[in-house]
Amino acid sequence: VPIVEEIADERRDIKVGKINVDEEPELAISSVL
Numbered sequence: 001v002p003i004v005e006e007i008a009d010e011r012r013d014i015k016v017g018k019i020n021v022d023e024e025p026e027l028a029i030s031s032v033l
Contacts, residue, residue, distance in 0.1 A: 008016035021028040 004016060004018055019028055
């Protein structure tokens with residue numbers, strides 16, 4: 001996911017993360033993605 005890494009590098013003032021929704025479906029639902 002190059003765009004996520006690019007945003008993380010450019011925007012140090014926000015936290016950027018990735019969730020594997022196939023492995024963590026409950027987390028994806030609770031985070032309202």
